[in-house]
Amino acid sequence: MERLLLRTVPGLAEQWRGAELAAIENIERIAGRPLPPFYRWFLLRMGESMGPLAYPTLDFSAHRVLACYAQKLVKPDSRFLLIAYESDEMMPLHLFYDFNAPARNDAMVTSREARGKELTDAFETLREMLAWGALSLFRIDKAPHTSSGSLKGDTPEFLTNLDSVMSSLGFEQPIPTGPLCRLYERPDAVMVCRGTPRSETGNRIAFDLGGSNLGTLRRILGEIATARVVELQMRK
Structure with missing residues (x-):
């Protein structure tokens, strides 16, 4: 995955920035379980900045995730863990892990309102979402x-x-x-x-x-x- 992103996304190596271990441990405490291995890798590599891979309105940073829980925008849940905050006020569908659907050292990515119940599933894993997005944006769109x-x-x-x-x-x-x-x-x-x-x-x-x-x-x-x-x- 790392090789794919580094050769596909120009300038990623110079601009991505990982989260501090303390922040990752705090997210794990909120999850109430060990984080999926891929998510831990993601936070270590891009938990503070995704560089050119960043989504326009989705904030995946560990800082934003922890702030949403601290501000009680989202409540801790044994099934769902917030992984990206959506800033679009017209459709504030934030991204969550669904721990009821683990897959390949990762978990399903779904979206819903902060305290909503209706789910809109996106990808079976965060790994596939990021890789699909990188190839779509930097290879196919160009x-x-x-x-x-x-x-x-x-x-x-x-x-x-x-x-x-x-x-x-x-x-x-x-x-x-x-x-x-x-x-x-x-x-x-x-x-x-x-x-x-x-x-x-x-x-x-x-x-x-x-x-x-x-x-x-x-x-x-x-x-x-x-x-x-x-x-x-x-x-x-």
């Missing part, structure tokens, strides 16, 4: 040509069928991911796939693809369609 659509399969694990196709096209997977997320990259193209946990939308996942030229995108999509390991639908 690519000369992009395409998007959806993929559908017969089982919840259908993306495993796509892995061999993408590998044959020279793509690598920079980090391990779960059944709802895939990240594929090679020097001239990147593809990210994302499904929403607990959404009950069936075995359908959105994808975005970016590349150096239009012919590259057409060849990639053509190979995926020809392999018939997934159902491919284009949006744009």
Whole structure:
């Protein structure tokens, strides 16, 4: 994960800043349990500043998290832990870990109002959220040509069928991911796939693809369609 972010996000190594151990320990006390190993790594690396990776309205800093609990904006909860404060007053949906859904040394990221009950799930793990965001922002959004659509399969694990196709096209997977997320990259193209946990939308996942030229995108999509390991639908 660290290698992926450092090579993808310009200036990250010079600008990210970790939280102090005392702050991390205070967050762990609020959680009432050991923090997921990935979250502890995140706080040690970016717990005070995410540098260029920072989200426009979401504050992931340990300082902000602790302030929200100190100000009683959020109450300690054995299931949910605030990990990012949303400053958009129109839709103040803050990000929380859902400890009822642990995954791969991490946990599900969901959003809700500070004391609300209705959840909007985002990613199975914070790791996948950050990696997906980095590749989307710094590779796909900056690519000369992009395409998007959806993929559908017969089982919840259908993306495993796509892995061999993408590998044959020279793509690598920079980090391990779960059944709802895939990240594929090679020097001239990147593809990210994302499904929403607990959404009950069936075995359908959105994808975005970016590349150096239009012919590259057409060849990639053509190979995926020809392999018939997934159902491919284009949006744009």
